Amino acid sequence: MRALSVVLNPLLFLLLFGYYPSVTVKPKEGWQVYSSAQDTEGRCICTVVAPEQNLCSRDAKEGQLRQLLEKVQNMSQSIEVLNLRTQRDFQYIMRMEGQFKELRSKFRQIETNKKTQVNRNFQELKGKMDALQPLIPVLEQYKTDAQLISQFKQEIRNLSMVLTAIQEEIGTYDYEELQQRVLNLESRLRNCMSKLTCGKLMKITGPVTVKTSGTRFGAWMTDPQASPRNNRVWYMDSYTNNKIVKEYKSIADFVSGAESRTYNLPFKWAGTDHVVYNGSLYYNKVQSNIVVCYRFETGRVVTQRALENAGFHNVYPYTWGGFSDIDLMADELGLWAVYATNQNAGNIVISQLNPDTLQVLGTWNTEYSKRNAGESFMICGTLYITNSHLTGAKVYYAYSTKTSSYEYTDIPFHNQFFHMSMLDYNARDRALYGWNNGHQVLFNVTLFHIIKTEDDS
Structure with missing residues:
Protein backbone atom coordinates (compact mmCIF):
# COMPACT_ATOMS: atom_id res chain seq x y z
CA MET A 1 0.00 0.00 0.00
CA ARG A 2 2.84 2.35 0.76
CA ALA A 3 4.31 1.89 -2.71
CA LEU A 4 0.97 2.65 -4.30
CA SER A 5 0.50 5.82 -2.31
CA VAL A 6 3.97 7.02 -3.25
CA VAL A 7 3.16 6.56 -6.91
CA LEU A 8 -0.17 8.30 -6.75
CA ASN A 9 0.36 10.98 -4.15
CA PRO A 10 -1.08 13.56 -4.42
CA LEU A 11 -3.23 12.80 -7.47
CA LEU A 12 -4.79 9.59 -6.12
CA PHE A 13 -6.55 8.77 -2.88
CA LEU A 14 -6.19 5.28 -1.41
CA LEU A 15 -9.33 4.55 0.55
CA LEU A 16 -9.42 1.53 2.85
CA PHE A 17 -12.69 -0.31 3.11
CA GLY A 18 -15.03 1.27 5.60
CA TYR A 19 -12.76 4.24 6.31
CA TYR A 20 -14.38 6.93 4.23
CA PRO A 21 -17.63 8.64 5.27
CA SER A 22 -20.67 9.38 3.14
CA VAL A 23 -19.61 12.38 1.15
CA THR A 24 -20.68 14.23 -1.91
CA VAL A 25 -18.20 13.81 -4.71
CA LYS A 26 -17.90 16.35 -7.44
CA PRO A 27 -15.40 14.78 -9.83
CA LYS A 28 -15.18 17.80 -12.10
CA GLU A 29 -11.92 16.47 -13.51
CA GLY A 30 -13.23 13.03 -14.41
CA TRP A 31 -12.42 10.89 -11.41
CA GLN A 32 -13.01 7.16 -11.74
CA VAL A 33 -13.64 4.60 -9.02
CA TYR A 34 -11.64 1.39 -9.04
CA SER A 35 -12.69 -1.04 -6.34
CA SER A 36 -10.81 -4.01 -5.01
CA ALA A 37 -11.03 -7.09 -2.85
CA GLN A 38 -9.75 -9.10 0.06
CA ASP A 39 -7.30 -11.94 0.15
CA THR A 40 -7.90 -15.28 1.87
CA GLU A 41 -6.99 -13.79 5.25
CA GLY A 42 -9.43 -10.93 4.88
CA ARG A 43 -6.77 -8.28 4.27
CA CYS A 44 -7.77 -5.30 2.15
CA ILE A 45 -5.85 -4.94 -1.10
CA CYS A 46 -6.80 -1.43 -2.15
CA THR A 47 -9.49 0.89 -3.41
CA VAL A 48 -8.42 3.66 -5.75
CA VAL A 49 -10.15 6.81 -6.89
CA ALA A 50 -8.14 8.07 -9.87
CA PRO A 51 -8.37 10.81 -12.49
CA GLU A 52 -8.73 9.92 -16.13
CA GLN A 53 -5.45 9.78 -18.03
CA ASN A 54 -6.10 12.86 -20.16
CA LEU A 55 -6.89 14.94 -17.10
CA CYS A 56 -3.71 14.35 -15.15
CA SER A 57 -2.46 17.84 -15.89
CA ARG A 58 -2.54 19.54 -12.52
CA ASP A 59 -0.83 18.74 -9.28
CA GLY A 171 3.61 25.37 -13.95
CA THR A 172 6.75 24.54 -15.91
CA TYR A 173 7.01 20.99 -14.58
CA ASP A 174 6.61 18.07 -16.96
CA TYR A 175 3.62 15.90 -16.00
CA GLU A 176 4.19 13.15 -18.55
CA GLU A 177 6.21 11.00 -16.16
CA LEU A 178 3.55 11.28 -13.45
CA GLN A 179 0.84 10.48 -15.99
CA GLN A 180 2.71 7.33 -17.04
CA ARG A 181 2.91 6.27 -13.41
CA VAL A 182 -0.84 6.65 -13.09
CA LEU A 183 -1.43 4.61 -16.24
CA ASN A 184 0.98 1.95 -15.03
CA LEU A 185 -0.82 1.71 -11.70
CA GLU A 186 -4.18 1.48 -13.47
CA SER A 187 -2.84 -1.41 -15.58
CA ARG A 188 -1.49 -3.18 -12.50
CA LEU A 189 -4.78 -2.71 -10.68
CA ARG A 190 -6.76 -4.12 -13.62
CA ASN A 191 -4.39 -7.08 -13.76
CA CYS A 192 -4.83 -7.65 -10.04
CA MET A 193 -8.63 -7.52 -10.32
CA SER A 194 -8.59 -9.97 -13.23
CA LYS A 195 -7.00 -12.56 -10.94
CA LEU A 196 -9.81 -12.32 -8.42
CA THR A 197 -12.26 -15.17 -8.53
CA CYS A 198 -15.86 -14.88 -7.41
CA GLY A 199 -16.35 -14.06 -3.77
CA LYS A 200 -18.95 -13.73 -1.06
CA LEU A 201 -20.34 -10.34 -0.07
CA MET A 202 -19.00 -9.31 3.32
CA LYS A 203 -19.57 -5.57 3.61
CA ILE A 204 -21.04 -2.53 1.85
CA THR A 205 -19.54 0.92 2.45
CA GLY A 206 -20.44 4.38 1.22
CA PRO A 207 -22.26 5.83 -0.48
CA VAL A 208 -20.37 8.32 -2.58
CA THR A 209 -22.79 10.75 -4.24
CA VAL A 210 -21.71 11.24 -7.83
CA LYS A 211 -24.54 13.51 -8.94
CA THR A 212 -27.96 14.81 -7.94
CA SER A 213 -30.39 14.95 -10.85
CA GLY A 214 -33.67 13.75 -12.27
CA THR A 215 -36.78 12.55 -10.46
CA ARG A 216 -36.92 10.39 -7.34
CA PHE A 217 -36.76 7.24 -9.47
CA GLY A 218 -34.42 6.24 -12.27
CA ALA A 219 -31.37 4.27 -13.32
CA TRP A 220 -27.78 4.98 -14.33
CA MET A 221 -25.13 2.46 -15.32
CA THR A 222 -21.92 1.59 -17.11
CA ASP A 223 -21.14 -1.51 -19.15
CA PRO A 224 -19.30 -4.19 -17.12
CA GLN A 225 -18.19 -5.82 -20.38
CA ALA A 226 -16.64 -2.64 -21.81
CA SER A 227 -12.89 -2.20 -22.17
CA PRO A 228 -11.02 -0.32 -19.42
CA ARG A 229 -10.81 2.78 -21.65
CA ASN A 230 -14.56 2.77 -22.33
CA ASN A 231 -16.25 4.56 -19.44
CA ARG A 232 -19.53 5.54 -21.02
CA VAL A 233 -22.47 6.22 -18.71
CA TRP A 234 -26.14 5.70 -19.56
CA TYR A 235 -28.91 7.57 -17.79
CA MET A 236 -32.63 6.68 -17.73
CA ASP A 237 -34.81 9.01 -15.68
CA SER A 238 -38.20 7.94 -14.22
CA TYR A 239 -39.80 4.50 -14.03
CA THR A 240 -42.50 4.86 -16.67
CA ASN A 241 -43.74 6.88 -19.63
CA ASN A 242 -40.24 7.45 -20.96
CA LYS A 243 -38.04 6.01 -23.71
CA ILE A 244 -35.16 8.53 -23.87
CA VAL A 245 -31.72 7.21 -22.90
CA LYS A 246 -28.90 9.72 -22.44
CA GLU A 247 -25.31 8.72 -23.03
CA TYR A 248 -22.16 10.34 -21.60
CA LYS A 249 -18.59 9.56 -22.61
CA SER A 250 -17.29 9.49 -19.04
CA ILE A 251 -18.20 10.04 -15.40
CA ALA A 252 -16.81 13.57 -15.73
CA ASP A 253 -19.17 14.33 -18.62
CA PHE A 254 -22.03 12.78 -16.68
CA VAL A 255 -21.37 15.03 -13.69
CA SER A 256 -21.07 18.15 -15.88
CA GLY A 257 -24.11 17.21 -17.96
CA ALA A 258 -22.25 17.01 -21.28
CA GLU A 259 -24.30 14.48 -23.22
CA SER A 260 -22.60 12.73 -26.13
CA ARG A 261 -25.70 11.09 -27.58
CA THR A 262 -29.41 10.53 -26.99
CA TYR A 263 -31.29 7.34 -27.91
CA ASN A 264 -35.03 7.21 -28.58
CA LEU A 265 -36.08 3.65 -27.78
CA PRO A 266 -38.84 2.04 -29.86
CA PHE A 267 -40.74 1.05 -26.69
CA LYS A 268 -41.16 2.75 -23.34
CA TRP A 269 -39.71 0.99 -20.33
CA ALA A 270 -41.26 -0.17 -17.07
CA GLY A 271 -39.46 0.18 -13.74
CA THR A 272 -35.86 1.17 -13.13
CA ASP A 273 -34.15 -2.21 -13.26
CA HIS A 274 -32.42 -2.03 -16.63
CA VAL A 275 -28.88 -3.11 -17.41
CA VAL A 276 -26.27 -2.39 -20.08
CA TYR A 277 -24.28 -5.49 -20.98
CA ASN A 278 -21.76 -5.91 -23.80
CA GLY A 279 -22.97 -2.85 -25.70
CA SER A 280 -26.69 -3.58 -25.44
CA LEU A 281 -29.45 -2.27 -23.21
CA TYR A 282 -31.79 -4.84 -21.65
CA TYR A 283 -35.08 -3.53 -20.29
CA ASN A 284 -38.67 -4.47 -19.51
CA LYS A 285 -41.13 -3.29 -22.15
CA VAL A 286 -43.96 -1.28 -20.58
CA GLN A 287 -47.14 -3.16 -19.59
CA SER A 288 -45.69 -6.54 -20.53
CA ASN A 289 -43.37 -9.30 -19.34
CA ILE A 290 -41.26 -8.84 -22.47
CA VAL A 291 -37.51 -8.27 -22.16
CA VAL A 292 -36.07 -6.07 -24.93
CA CYS A 293 -32.46 -6.15 -26.13
CA TYR A 294 -31.53 -2.83 -27.78
CA ARG A 295 -28.12 -2.48 -29.45
CA PHE A 296 -26.61 1.00 -29.00
CA GLU A 297 -24.25 0.66 -31.96
CA THR A 298 -27.05 0.08 -34.48
CA GLY A 299 -29.83 1.90 -32.66
CA ARG A 300 -32.13 -1.07 -33.15
CA VAL A 301 -33.81 -3.84 -31.16
CA VAL A 302 -31.79 -7.03 -31.59
CA THR A 303 -34.34 -9.33 -29.99
CA GLN A 304 -37.20 -9.41 -27.52
CA ARG A 305 -38.71 -12.27 -25.58
CA ALA A 306 -41.42 -12.77 -22.96
CA LEU A 307 -40.50 -14.25 -19.58
CA GLU A 308 -42.95 -17.09 -19.13
CA ASN A 309 -45.41 -16.55 -16.24
CA ALA A 310 -43.53 -13.45 -15.01
CA GLY A 311 -45.78 -10.93 -13.28
CA PHE A 312 -45.75 -7.39 -14.64
CA HIS A 313 -47.35 -3.95 -14.29
CA ASN A 314 -47.14 -3.80 -10.48
CA VAL A 315 -48.32 -7.36 -9.87
CA TYR A 316 -45.05 -8.35 -8.17
CA PRO A 317 -42.95 -5.20 -7.76
CA TYR A 318 -40.40 -4.42 -5.09
CA THR A 319 -41.76 -2.73 -1.95
CA TRP A 320 -41.51 0.75 -3.49
CA GLY A 321 -43.67 -0.17 -6.50
CA GLY A 322 -42.86 1.69 -9.69
CA PHE A 323 -43.57 -1.27 -12.04
CA SER A 324 -40.37 -2.90 -10.74
CA ASP A 325 -41.68 -6.40 -11.45
CA ILE A 326 -38.80 -7.54 -13.66
CA ASP A 327 -35.25 -6.75 -12.56
CA LEU A 328 -32.53 -7.27 -15.17
CA MET A 329 -28.94 -7.48 -13.94
CA ALA A 330 -25.48 -8.77 -14.78
CA ASP A 331 -22.56 -10.16 -12.81
CA GLU A 332 -19.35 -12.12 -13.39
CA LEU A 333 -21.35 -15.09 -14.73
CA GLY A 334 -23.59 -13.34 -17.21
CA LEU A 335 -27.08 -11.84 -17.65
CA TRP A 336 -29.94 -12.46 -15.21
CA ALA A 337 -33.63 -11.71 -14.75
CA VAL A 338 -35.26 -11.55 -11.32
CA TYR A 339 -39.05 -11.61 -11.13
CA ALA A 340 -41.99 -13.45 -9.51
CA THR A 341 -44.68 -15.84 -10.73
CA ASN A 342 -48.02 -17.12 -9.53
CA GLN A 343 -46.60 -20.63 -9.77
CA ASN A 344 -43.98 -19.69 -7.15
CA ALA A 345 -46.61 -18.00 -4.96
CA GLY A 346 -45.25 -14.54 -5.69
CA ASN A 347 -41.77 -15.45 -4.47
CA ILE A 348 -38.67 -14.43 -6.37
CA VAL A 349 -37.59 -16.43 -9.40
CA ILE A 350 -34.07 -16.18 -10.80
CA SER A 351 -33.39 -16.93 -14.46
CA GLN A 352 -30.09 -16.79 -16.30
CA LEU A 353 -30.53 -15.49 -19.84
CA ASN A 354 -28.60 -15.90 -23.06
CA PRO A 355 -27.52 -12.32 -23.89
CA ASP A 356 -27.96 -12.86 -27.64
CA THR A 357 -31.29 -14.72 -27.80
CA LEU A 358 -32.76 -14.01 -24.32
CA GLN A 359 -33.50 -17.70 -23.96
CA VAL A 360 -33.64 -18.94 -20.37
CA LEU A 361 -30.54 -21.00 -19.57
CA GLY A 362 -31.58 -21.95 -16.05
CA THR A 363 -34.19 -21.08 -13.43
CA TRP A 364 -34.18 -21.13 -9.61
CA ASN A 365 -37.20 -20.63 -7.35
CA THR A 366 -36.54 -18.89 -4.04
CA GLU A 367 -38.72 -18.61 -0.95
CA TYR A 368 -38.43 -14.85 -0.61
CA SER A 369 -41.51 -12.75 -1.44
CA LYS A 370 -40.87 -10.30 -4.27
CA ARG A 371 -43.19 -7.72 -2.69
CA ASN A 372 -41.21 -7.84 0.57
CA ALA A 373 -37.89 -7.13 -1.13
CA GLY A 374 -36.54 -3.59 -1.22
CA GLU A 375 -34.07 -4.21 -4.06
CA SER A 376 -31.74 -6.99 -5.16
CA PHE A 377 -28.51 -7.55 -7.09
CA MET A 378 -26.38 -10.47 -8.31
CA ILE A 379 -22.72 -11.06 -7.42
CA CYS A 380 -21.00 -14.19 -8.69
CA GLY A 381 -24.24 -16.09 -9.21
CA THR A 382 -25.67 -15.24 -5.78
CA LEU A 383 -28.74 -13.04 -5.45
CA TYR A 384 -28.57 -10.60 -2.54
CA ILE A 385 -31.89 -9.13 -1.39
CA THR A 386 -32.41 -6.03 0.76
CA ASN A 387 -35.20 -6.05 3.32
CA SER A 388 -36.32 -2.50 2.55
CA HIS A 389 -35.93 0.43 0.17
CA LEU A 390 -36.08 2.93 3.05
CA THR A 391 -33.78 3.96 5.88
CA GLY A 392 -32.34 1.16 7.99
CA ALA A 393 -32.09 -1.20 5.03
CA LYS A 394 -29.70 -4.12 4.98
CA VAL A 395 -28.91 -7.15 2.82
CA TYR A 396 -31.08 -9.69 4.54
CA TYR A 397 -31.20 -12.74 2.29
CA ALA A 398 -28.82 -14.44 -0.14
CA TYR A 399 -29.63 -17.20 -2.62
CA SER A 400 -26.83 -19.12 -4.34
CA THR A 401 -27.61 -20.48 -7.79
CA LYS A 402 -24.50 -22.65 -7.51
CA THR A 403 -25.81 -24.62 -4.53
CA SER A 404 -29.55 -23.85 -4.94
CA SER A 405 -29.61 -22.84 -1.29
CA TYR A 406 -30.22 -19.70 0.71
CA GLU A 407 -29.08 -18.08 3.93
CA TYR A 408 -30.15 -15.09 6.01
CA THR A 409 -27.54 -12.36 6.22
CA ASP A 410 -27.08 -9.12 8.14
CA ILE A 411 -25.12 -6.68 5.97
CA PRO A 412 -26.24 -3.07 6.56
CA PHE A 413 -25.76 -0.27 4.07
CA HIS A 414 -26.30 3.45 4.43
CA ASN A 415 -29.50 4.51 2.67
CA GLN A 416 -28.46 8.15 2.91
CA PHE A 417 -31.39 9.72 1.07
CA PHE A 418 -34.05 7.34 2.40
CA HIS A 419 -35.49 5.90 -0.84
CA MET A 420 -33.62 3.41 -3.00
CA SER A 421 -35.25 2.70 -6.35
CA MET A 422 -32.31 1.08 -8.13
CA LEU A 423 -29.34 -0.95 -6.86
CA ASP A 424 -27.17 -2.91 -9.30
CA TYR A 425 -23.74 -4.52 -9.13
CA ASN A 426 -21.08 -3.76 -11.74
CA ALA A 427 -18.55 -6.60 -11.99
CA ARG A 428 -15.93 -4.50 -13.78
CA ASP A 429 -15.90 -1.75 -11.16
CA ARG A 430 -16.77 -4.13 -8.29
CA ALA A 431 -19.20 -1.51 -7.01
CA LEU A 432 -22.94 -1.02 -6.53
CA TYR A 433 -24.66 1.66 -8.60
CA GLY A 434 -27.68 3.17 -6.89
CA TRP A 435 -30.45 5.70 -7.51
CA ASN A 436 -31.24 7.12 -4.08
CA ASN A 437 -34.13 9.58 -4.12
CA GLY A 438 -32.81 11.59 -7.06
CA HIS A 439 -29.14 11.05 -6.16
CA GLN A 440 -26.85 8.89 -8.28
CA VAL A 441 -24.60 7.08 -5.81
CA LEU A 442 -21.85 4.44 -5.66
CA PHE A 443 -21.31 1.87 -2.93
CA ASN A 444 -18.09 -0.02 -2.39
CA VAL A 445 -18.40 -3.76 -1.75
CA THR A 446 -16.05 -5.98 0.21
CA LEU A 447 -15.93 -9.52 -1.12
CA PHE A 448 -14.14 -12.50 0.32
CA HIS A 449 -12.02 -13.73 -2.58
CA ILE A 450 -9.68 -16.52 -3.34
CA ILE A 451 -6.82 -15.06 -5.34
CA LYS A 452 -5.58 -17.23 -8.18
CA THR A 453 -1.82 -17.68 -8.38
CA GLU A 454 0.16 -18.40 -11.52
CA ASP A 455 0.15 -22.07 -10.58
CA ASP A 456 -3.65 -22.12 -10.50
CA SER A 457 -4.10 -20.70 -13.97
Missing part, protein backbone atom coordinates in the same frame (compact mmCIF):
# COMPACT_ATOMS: atom_id res chain seq x y z
CA ALA A 60 -2.58 18.93 -5.92
CA LYS A 61 0.29 21.00 -4.58
CA GLU A 62 -0.31 23.56 -7.29
CA GLY A 63 -3.95 23.71 -6.27
CA GLN A 64 -2.94 24.24 -2.66
CA LEU A 65 -0.57 27.02 -3.67
CA ARG A 66 -3.28 28.59 -5.80
CA GLN A 67 -5.68 28.52 -2.86
CA LEU A 68 -3.02 29.97 -0.57
CA LEU A 69 -2.30 32.74 -3.06
CA GLU A 70 -5.99 33.55 -3.25
CA LYS A 71 -6.15 33.73 0.55
CA VAL A 72 -3.18 36.07 0.58
CA GLN A 73 -4.79 38.26 -2.06
CA ASN A 74 -8.04 38.35 -0.08
CA MET A 75 -6.07 39.24 3.02
CA SER A 76 -4.32 42.00 1.11
CA GLN A 77 -7.65 43.45 0.04
CA SER A 78 -8.94 43.36 3.63
CA ILE A 79 -5.82 45.12 4.89
CA GLU A 80 -6.21 47.74 2.18
CA VAL A 81 -9.77 48.44 3.31
CA LEU A 82 -8.60 48.65 6.91
CA ASN A 83 -5.79 50.94 5.85
CA LEU A 84 -8.12 53.34 4.06
CA ARG A 85 -10.45 53.45 7.04
CA THR A 86 -7.57 53.96 9.48
CA GLN A 87 -6.05 56.70 7.33
CA ARG A 88 -9.40 58.49 7.21
CA ASP A 89 -9.77 58.30 10.97
CA PHE A 90 -6.14 59.27 11.39
CA GLN A 91 -6.64 62.42 9.33
CA TYR A 92 -9.62 63.31 11.51
CA ILE A 93 -7.52 62.83 14.65
CA MET A 94 -4.72 64.92 13.17
CA ARG A 95 -7.15 67.77 12.57
CA MET A 96 -8.29 67.43 16.15
CA GLU A 97 -4.66 67.48 17.27
CA GLY A 98 -4.21 70.84 15.54
CA GLN A 99 -7.36 72.17 17.17
CA PHE A 100 -6.14 70.87 20.47
CA LYS A 101 -2.79 72.66 20.15
CA GLU A 102 -4.52 75.89 19.15
CA LEU A 103 -6.94 75.62 22.04
CA ARG A 104 -4.14 74.90 24.48
CA SER A 105 -2.31 78.03 23.31
CA LYS A 106 -5.40 80.13 23.80
CA PHE A 107 -6.01 78.60 27.17
CA ARG A 108 -2.51 79.56 28.31
CA GLN A 109 -3.08 83.13 27.15
CA ILE A 110 -6.35 83.28 29.02
CA GLU A 111 -4.77 81.77 32.10
CA THR A 112 -2.10 84.49 32.13
CA ASN A 113 -4.75 87.22 31.77
CA LYS A 114 -7.48 85.81 34.00
CA LYS A 115 -8.30 89.12 35.42
CA THR A 116 -9.21 90.62 32.05
CA GLN A 117 -11.45 87.74 30.96
CA VAL A 118 -14.99 86.95 31.92
CA ASN A 119 -15.08 83.99 34.27
CA ARG A 120 -17.87 82.28 32.24
CA ASN A 121 -15.74 82.16 29.05
CA PHE A 122 -12.84 80.84 31.04
CA GLN A 123 -14.89 77.93 32.42
CA GLU A 124 -16.24 77.07 28.93
CA LEU A 125 -12.77 76.85 27.45
CA LYS A 126 -11.55 74.80 30.39
CA GLY A 127 -14.42 72.32 29.80
CA LYS A 128 -13.43 71.88 26.15
CA MET A 129 -9.86 71.30 27.25
CA ASP A 130 -10.92 68.56 29.65
CA ALA A 131 -13.01 66.90 26.93
CA LEU A 132 -10.09 66.77 24.53
CA GLN A 133 -7.65 65.44 27.12
CA PRO A 134 -8.64 61.68 26.72
CA LEU A 135 -8.01 61.90 22.96
CA ILE A 136 -4.28 62.19 23.49
CA PRO A 137 -3.67 58.39 24.04
CA VAL A 138 -6.14 57.61 21.21
CA LEU A 139 -4.07 59.80 18.90
CA GLU A 140 -0.90 57.97 19.84
CA GLN A 141 -2.58 54.56 19.28
CA TYR A 142 -3.72 55.58 15.80
CA LYS A 143 -0.18 56.55 14.93
CA THR A 144 1.06 53.12 16.06
CA ASP A 145 -1.74 51.27 14.16
CA ALA A 146 -0.99 53.17 10.98
CA GLN A 147 2.64 52.11 11.15
CA LEU A 148 1.65 48.47 11.81
CA ILE A 149 -0.72 48.40 8.85
CA SER A 150 2.01 49.77 6.66
CA GLN A 151 4.25 46.89 7.74
CA PHE A 152 1.44 44.39 7.03
CA LYS A 153 1.05 45.74 3.51
CA GLN A 154 4.72 45.33 2.77
CA GLU A 155 4.82 41.77 4.15
CA ILE A 156 1.78 40.81 2.06
CA ARG A 157 3.46 42.20 -1.07
CA ASN A 158 6.58 40.15 -0.38
CA LEU A 159 4.59 36.94 0.30
CA SER A 160 2.49 37.36 -2.84
CA MET A 161 5.64 37.72 -4.94
CA VAL A 162 7.11 34.53 -3.44
CA LEU A 163 3.91 32.49 -3.96
CA THR A 164 3.48 33.73 -7.50
CA ALA A 165 7.06 32.75 -8.30
CA ILE A 166 6.51 29.25 -6.86
CA GLN A 167 3.28 28.84 -8.81
CA GLU A 168 5.00 29.85 -12.06
CA GLU A 169 7.84 27.45 -11.36
CA ILE A 170 5.45 24.53 -10.76
